[in-house]
Amino acid sequence: MQAEMAVTSDPDARVHPIEVEVLFRAHAPFVASFLRHMGTRECDLDDLVQDVFVLAHRKGGYQPGPAAPRTWLASLAFRVVLARRRSRARRPESTAELERLPDDARDPAEVLETQRSLERVKAALEHLSLEHRAAFILHEIEEESCESIAATWGVPIGTIHSRLHHARKRFLEVYERSTARGLPSRRGER
Amino acid sequence: MKRLFEDPSLSLDLRAELRDELQRSRRAGEDYDALAKLPLLHSALSDASRQPELRSNDASTSPGEGAPGAQHLKWPPLHVAPWTWKLALLATIGGTSLLAAWPNQREREARLERPALTQQAPRTSATPTPVAREVQPPVAERSAETPAPTQTIAEEPARPAPVARPVERSSRREIAQLQHVRALLEHDPAAAYRLAQRSEQEFPRGLLSEERHALQVLALAKSGATEAAARKAQQFFARYPESPLRERLEAALRK
Numbered sequence: 001m002q003a004e005m006a007v008t009s010d011p012d013a014r015v016h017p018i019e020v021e022v023l024f025r026a027h028a029p030f031v032a033s034f035l036r037h038m039g040t041r042e043c044d045l046d047d048l049v050q051d052v053f054v055l056a057h058r059k060g061g062y063q064p065g066p067a068a069p070r071t072w073l074a075s076l077a078f079r080v081v082l083a084r085r086r087s088r089a090r091r092p093e094s095t096a097e098l099e100r101l102p103d104d105a106r107d108p109a110e111v112l113e114t115q116r117s118l119e120r121v122k123a124a125l126e127h128l129s130l131e132h133r134a135a136f137i138l139h140e141i142e143e144e145s146c147e148s149i150a151a152t153w154g155v156p157i158g159t160i161h162s163r164l165h166h167a168r169k170r171f172l173e174v175y176e177r178s179t180a181r182g183l184p185s186r187r188g189e190r
Numbered sequence: 191m192k193r194l195f196e197d198p199s200l201s202l203d204l205r206a207e208l209r210d211e212l213q214r215s216r217r218a219g220e221d222y223d224a225l226a227k228l229p230l231l232h233s234a235l236s237d238a239s240r241q242p243e244l245r246s247n248d249a250s251t252s253p254g255e256g257a258p259g260a261q262h263l264k265w266p267p268l269h270v271a272p273w274t275w276k277l278a279l280l281a282t283i284g285g286t287s288l289l290a291a292w293p294n295q296r297e298r299e300a301r302l303e304r305p306a307l308t309q310q311a312p313r314t315s316a317t318p319t320p321v322a323r324e325v326q327p328p329v330a331e332r333s334a335e336t337p338a339p340t341q342t343i344a345e346e347p348a349r350p351a352p353v354a355r356p357v358e359r360s361s362r363r364e365i366a367q368l369q370h371v372r373a374l375l376e377h378d379p380a381a382a383y384r385l386a387q388r389s390e391q392e393f394p395r396g397l398l399s400e401e402r403h404a405l406q407v408l409a410l411a412k413s414g415a416t417e418a419a420a421r422k423a424q425q426f427f428a429r430y431p432e433s434p435l436r437e438r439l440e441a442a443l444r445k
Binding site: 020033034037045050053058118139146164172 | 193231363
């Protein structure tokens with residue numbers, strides 16, 4: 001992707017931070033995925049994605065360093081999710097959840113199956129603390145390195161390993177239990 | 191550190207299942223059209239440049255996070271290009287594809303264009319309208335109450351009017367909801383009806399109220415609730431006596 005190349009190959013990147021529009025073009029889908037896995041509802045998704053990039057803009061854009069752009073954006077998204085949770089606790093929202101719109105360009109069966117996977121994974125992730133959930137999403141789902149996650153969160157890499165260890169254990173417990181019941185699971189369909 | 195699906199203590203079946211499941215989950219999560227959402231970002235940045243704090247204002251001051259970039263708290267200038275609003279307009283009008291099956295499509299498009307064009311009214315030195323997260327009434331209604339001023343700020347000609355963002359967002363959401371209703375209509379009219387009802391609750395005075403009402407009639411008719419469909423149709427005919435959708439609804443009720 002052209003925008004992604006711009007993020008990684010700009011020789012002047014250390015002088016000029018990556019501007020937010022370039023980040024958005026390259027990484028908005030990643031941010032949306034992270035937010036969805038963190039439990040963001042579809043009706044709130046656009047708002048929160050924008051909040052993440054407004055925050056990125058206020059931070060002056062991405063400064064290349066030990067943290068990758070994606071994990072840096074994830075750390076901002078994490079803060080936005082925390083802020084949203086606080087505001088929601090103060091003022092509960094009543095807007096009903098809207099189902100995601102199917103993507104007409106793809107095979108409906110494939111869309112449905114990927115959607116079910118997302119729902120199953122999200123259901124299991126809900127049983128994790130936010131810190132453990134963020135580490136699990138970034139490493140297990142988005143395939144980010146522990147080094148980048150640790151650099152972004154400003155914690156020792158051992159902390160990330162520890163969070164991942166606990167997150168995996170809890171995720172597996174819940175996931176296997178849910179699939180054994182056969183309710184939302186792929187095993188149950190076989 | 192190896193990933194979960196590489197854990198040798200797990201069975202091969204479970205590892206394979208987890209690998210596929212997490213990959214699919216990522217694909218589903220990343221189903222987000224950044225290009226189509228770009229106008230929303232421009233509006234959000236424009237709003238942010240006029241507001242001292244982020245709407246989720248606690249987010250920027252989360253403790254203990256040593257993220258790079260945190261030390262760069264400058265606000266770079268915004269340069270919103272003139273084409274931004276053309277793109278925003280196209281994005282909004284693009285939703286009219288849901289009306290493709292209706293007659294008089296030009297009237298519908300013109301109806302959708304009006305609020306978008308209102309958004310292009312120049313900014314003024316009058317007090318800016320605070321931007322709320324909640325759904326706003328259509329621009330057409332508000333602009334009737336408060337006529338667009340004519341005085342402009344010369345150095346910011348390309349920036350959107352303060353009301354652009356919530357209206358654009360709610361319009362797009364309303365359009366998307368009706369697209370979904372139409373998609374459901376053939377195979378699951380009951381679900382289509384439920385979604386249309388929820389959409390109506392969310393946008394009681396939305397831009398597409400007429401179309402939504404008509405879709406509810408069609409959904410009821412298709413699901414076999416003929417009496418309810420007829421009652422809903424009578425309400426529709428009373429509310430929209432000149433509607434071009436009338437013939438289609440009457441035909442659906444005769445089936």
